[in-house]
Amino acid sequence: MNIPMTTSEPRYVARSVSFYSGADRSIRRRLFLSRVFAGACRFVTYGSLIVLVVLLTAIVWSSLDRLSPDFVYSTNSSDPDKAGMLAGLWGSFWLVLFTALFSVPIGVGSAVYLEEIARDSFAVRVIKTNLSNLAGVPSIVYGILGYTVFRSAAAVLKVWFDGQHAFNVMGLFRLRLIKLPIYEDNILVGALTLTLVVMPTVIAAAQEALRSVPGSIRMASLALGATRWQTIWRQVIPAALPGISTGVILSTSRAIGEAAPLIMLGALTITTMVPGNIDSPLKLITRPTQVLQAPLDQFTAMPIEIYDWSRQTDSQFTAVAASGIMVLLVVLLAINAVALIVRHYASRRLKW
Amino acid sequence: MPAVKLPKWATQSVSRRHEKLIQAALFLCAALSVLTTAAIILVLLTNAVYAPGAKTAFFERVSLWEFLTGTHWKPVDGESGRFGILPLLCGTIMVAVIASVVSVPAGLGAAIYMSEYAASREREFLKPLLEILAGIPSVVFGFFALKFITPWILKPVLGLFGVNLQIFNTLSAGIVVGIMVTPLIASLSEDVIRSVPRSLREAAYALGSTRFDVSVRIVVPAALSGILAAFLLAFSRAVGETMAVTIAGGQQAIATLNPLQGAQTMTGFMVHASTGDSSADSISRMSIYAVGIALFAITLTINIISGWILRRYREVYQ
Numbered sequence: 001m002n003i004p005m006t007t008s009e010p011r012y013v014a015r016s017v018s019f020y021s022g023a024d025r026s027i028r029r030r031l032f033l034s035r036v037f038a039g040a041c042r043f044v045t046y047g048s049l050i051v052l053v054v055l056l057t058a059i060v061w062s063s064l065d066r067l068s069p070d071f072v073y074s075t076n077s078s079d080p081d082k083a084g085m086l087a088g089l090w091g092s093f094w095l096v097l098f099t100a101l102f103s104v105p106i107g108v109g110s111a112v113y114l115e116e117i118a119r120d121s122f123a124v125r126v127i128k129t130n131l132s133n134l135a136g137v138p139s140i141v142y143g144i145l146g147y148t149v150f151r152s153a154a155a156v157l158k159v160w161f162d163g164q165h166a167f168n169v170m171g172l173f174r175l176r177l178i179k180l181p182i183y184e185d186n187i188l189v190g191a192l193t194l195t196l197v198v199m200p201t202v203i204a205a206a207q208e209a210l211r212s213v214p215g216s217i218r219m220a221s222l223a224l225g226a227t228r229w230q231t232i233w234r235q236v237i238p239a240a241l242p243g244i245s246t247g248v249i250l251s252t253s254r255a256i257g258e259a260a261p262l263i264m265l266g267a268l269t270i271t272t273m274v275p276g277n278i279d280s281p282l283k284l285i286t287r288p289t290q291v292l293q294a295p296l297d298q299f300t301a302m303p304i305e306i307y308d309w310s311r312q313t314d315s316q317f318t319a320v321a322a323s324g325i326m327v328l329l330v331v332l333l334a335i336n337a338v339a340l341i342v343r344h345y346a347s348r349r350l351k352w
Numbered sequence: 353m354p355a356v357k358l359p360k361w362a363t364q365s366v367s368r369r370h371e372k373l374i375q376a377a378l379f380l381c382a383a384l385s386v387l388t389t390a391a392i393i394l395v396l397l398t399n400a401v402y403a404p405g406a407k408t409a410f411f412e413r414v415s416l417w418e419f420l421t422g423t424h425w426k427p428v429d430g431e432s433g434r435f436g437i438l439p440l441l442c443g444t445i446m447v448a449v450i451a452s453v454v455s456v457p458a459g460l461g462a463a464i465y466m467s468e469y470a471a472s473r474e475r476e477f478l479k480p481l482l483e484i485l486a487g488i489p490s491v492v493f494g495f496f497a498l499k500f501i502t503p504w505i506l507k508p509v510l511g512l513f514g515v516n517l518q519i520f521n522t523l524s525a526g527i528v529v530g531i532m533v534t535p536l537i538a539s540l541s542e543d544v545i546r547s548v549p550r551s552l553r554e555a556a557y558a559l560g561s562t563r564f565d566v567s568v569r570i571v572v573p574a575a576l577s578g579i580l581a582a583f584l585l586a587f588s589r590a591v592g593e594t595m596a597v598t599i600a601g602g603q604q605a606i607a608t609l610n611p612l613q614g615a616q617t618m619t620g621f622m623v624h625a626s627t628g629d630s631s632a633d634s635i636s637r638m639s640i641y642a643v644g645i646a647l648f649a650i651t652l653t654i655n656i657i658s659g660w661i662l663r664r665y666r667e668v669y670q
Contacts, residue, residue: 030564033562037564047458048458048485048534051485051531058496127386132655134389136585138591144622144641144644199384199388256489257492303490310491321495
């Protein structure tokens with residue numbers, strides 16, 4: 001649909017019919033209007049670029065007072081000169097890790113079902129309509145769901161695993177479960193809630209990637225005697241993998257910026273605690289028991305800390321919040337870069 | 353053929369049975385989304401409308417009439433609690449309307465520019481740019497509104513006219529929400545605008561139209577249903593937008609239509625109430641579900657209307 005486009009209006013050439021001076025003026029007016037309109041459209045389009053530049057400049061400018069390496073090595077504090085983002089960074093790391101673990105298999109599975117297996121039945125139509133509606137549900141509503149379902153479930157488990165509680169198994173013997181430190185507002189509860197938030201976008205991204213695989217690949221595979229699942233697993237998914245991974249990484253990374261559902265869950269806002277006390281990447285290897293403990297630990301996340309710093313009345317916290325935003329944006333940028341690199345390298349093998 | 357008729361599962365090869373199993377598992381994945389919707393509705397209803405068991409639901413204590421028409425929102429336990437949603441609704445509508453005023457011209461203008469004016473190289477540069485803008489988290493926009501737009505842009509500009517602006521105000525919140533939903537309107541509108549067939553444009557050019565005539569009198573009317581659907585989707589996104597309006601709009605639930613004042617929105621209240629430490633069964637906690645059900649109903653209704661417009665009034669070209 002690409003009309004050869006030049007941004008300027010063609011010059012009005014019909015000067016020779018000068019005795020129609022009224023018509024001439026009217027045409028001039030219309031061309032003038034057209035140019036004004038073109039200018040206005042270009043202005044609002046490039047306005048978004050201006051907004052982006054102003055936004056980033058404002059944030060970099062206000063972060064100058066605080067942003068330093070020790071901002072990411074220290075935890076939160078009531079002193080703006082010492083407040084750092086370590087707890088939020090680790091909280092977001094664990095959250096996005098488990099969100100990806102939950103949402104990728106289920107999301108890609110749903111997409112494969114909807115694109116490759118489903119026939120046009122009533123159930124499938126219900127699922128498709130439902131997915132498009134779920135994508136429009138505000139994330140805070142998922143927070144209510146997470147608070148009521150996941151957090152309550154965690155509260156029950158917390159009682160079961162407190163080392164005191166015993167089950168009476170059919171009146172025969174008493175079963176005492178091992179002691180596990182479980183918190184109601186733990187990482188897993190947060191990750192499950194975020195999974196629900198990102199699920200519609202993950203499914204849509206995976207669907208789009210599957211749709212871009214040419215139908216001839218499927219037919220060739222089926223014609224050679226492969227079953228439907230063999231076709232999907234050995235032909236369609238490998239072919240769609242670059243698209244799936246890029247789309248899934250991008251849509252899962254949205255979970256990093258989400259604060260509202262986590263605040264609804266009652267996630268900590270002011271804390272110096274790092275989940276499982278793992279405050280450096282090295283401890284992921286050297287402290288295996290703490291690694292196992294981290295998913296059941298309380299947490300805070302980067303956007304929650306930014307929210308908390310933004311609403312402090314002490315103006316010195318403005319620099320802290322801006323520094324937090326810088327870290328968040330750098331993390332998001334890194335993930336986007338990873339997604340692009342994955343797409344680049346994975347699509348090199350594919351040729352048809 | 354064996355004399356004994358074996359059951360169907362025994363005659364199938366192992367791989368066939370696995371096949372069925374895998375398909376069933378994939379179906380369950382897809383069906384999980386329906387379960388999510390059901391769970392949302394169930395959770396909202398059992399806490400707001402009718403609670404089984406010992407709990408008392410919100411609407412068993414506050415009448416629906418009082419909730420919908422009351423002009424005071426004071427969600428505290430005890431006698432002095434007032435639960436009229438109108439102040440929160442005012443805040444939400446104001447933010448969404450200001451956001452629309454910002455985002456509809458900007459988004460539509462960008463869509464027209466990208467599809468009708470920009471060369472393909474320029475488009476390739478502009479599209480990712482809008483995606484970047486769409487990918488910036490909501491808290492960042494909240495910070496931008498509160499710490500930059502209000503003190504550095506709105507206050508000096510409005511100060512010239514002698515207008516007084518509060519630190520927390522709906523105007524700045526609405527503006528940033530408008531910036532956030534502009535990419536949504538732009539990309540959705542651009543899709544429908546590009547699906548308007550080239551022959552229509554060429555016919556108009558042949559009749560002596562200028563680019564303005566073609567854009568405004570041919571392309572936009574032909575794509576109007578899609579543009580309207582995009583606008584409604586963006587409006588519902590603005591209604592559900594949370595962190596930016598919570599940070600920039602303030603925490604005071606007052607029934608006002610003055611955008612220079614702060615006003616709490618429905619989402620803002622929910623964030624504020626969940627950071628408080630009220631007990632799980634108290635009416636102040638239960639009011640979250642009542643506001644939640646209102647928010648869910650509003651956004652769902654707008655989204656359904658948007659989808660309906662898109663299906664019902666879609667122009668199908670050969």
